[in-house]
Amino acid sequence: MIELTREPIDTTALLQRIQSPAAGAVLLFLGTVREFTAGRQTARLEYEAYETMARSKMAELADAAVERWNLVGCAIVHRLGTLELGEASVAVAVSSAHRAASFAAGQWLIDTLKDVVPVWKREIWSDGSTEWVHPEKCPTGAPPPSLPESRA
Amino acid sequence: MRIRVQMFAIARQHAGADSVELEVPAGATVGELRESLFRRLPELGALGTRVLFAVDGEYAGDASPLRSDCEVACIPPVSGG
Numbered sequence: 116m117i118e119l120t121r122e123p124i125d126t127t128a129l130l131q132r133i134q135s136p137a138a139g140a141v142l143l144f145l146g147t148v149r150e151f152t153a154g155r156q157t158a159r160l161e162y163e164a165y166e167t168m169a170r171s172k173m174a175e176l177a178d179a180a181v182e183r184w185n186l187v188g189c190a191i192v193h194r195l196g197t198l199e200l201g202e203a204s205v206a207v208a209v210s211s212a213h214r215a216a217s218f219a220a221g222q223w224l225i226d227t228l229k230d231v232v233p234v235w236k237r238e239i240w241s242d243g244s245t246e247w248v249h250p251e252k253c254p255t256g257a258p259p260p261s262l263p264e265s266r267a
Numbered sequence: 268m269r270i271r272v273q274m275f276a277i278a279r280q281h282a283g284a285d286s287v288e289l290e291v292p293a294g295a296t297v298g299e300l301r302e303s304l305f306r307r308l309p310e311l312g313a314l315g316t317r318v319l320f321a322v323d324g325e326y327a328g329d330a331s332p333l334r335s336d337c338e339v340a341c342i343p344p345v346s347g348g
Binding site for chain 2: 162164165167168169171193225230232233234235237247248249
């Protein structure tokens with residue numbers, strides 16, 4: 116199950132989709148809207164996507180994870196639009212015969228989703244200013260060229 | 268040939284529109300389209316090679332050729348999750 120939605124993510128329905136007597140493990144990861152980032156206060160986040168490509172990339176990731184970890188079920192849902200603090204922006208749910216596969220697949224899925232799926236978030240800071248978030252890391256996973264090492 | 272490039276996030280903000288139309292030579296590559304787009308939008312060009320392009324829904328490197336009927340999108344660094 117692959118979905119982009121503008122409604123709150125229904126995690127109960129999501130888990131029902133992947134639970135099965137064949138599975139001995141079910142794992143749910145939620146990415147949620149955090150209030151503070153490096154000391155700055157977030158009021159809310161806005162998400163947008165290149166929707167057709169985002170869906171196809173999410174489906175590719177799910178298929179790859181099912182194949183690699185022999186998953187019983189795999190579902191990925193990403194929320195779009197305006198999200199308030201604490202709300203879930205993304206849900207990754209997997210099931211497998213044993214727990215090791217679910218943990219490994221869940222970690223890989225969220226890490227890879229954040230690298231390759233064309234979705235963007237915009238910070239609406241508590242002072243009213245806004246900013247598109249564009250991580251320094253390239254979507255391909257390669258480091259950006261000639262970026263100076265950040266120092267604390 | 269005329270290529271319409273879909274714009275998202277910071278790219279859409281700099282363009283002030285959901286898409287940008289560019290005239291490029293027939294058989295132009297993604298790299299040539301990139302140069303043309305960055306000349307039009309220098310603020311976007313400041314992100315350099317961190318800006319990727321998708322052709323027909325797949326990431327496409329600078330050497331990839333374009334056709335006039337391609338669906339082309341400008342993909343600034345993604346930040347989903």
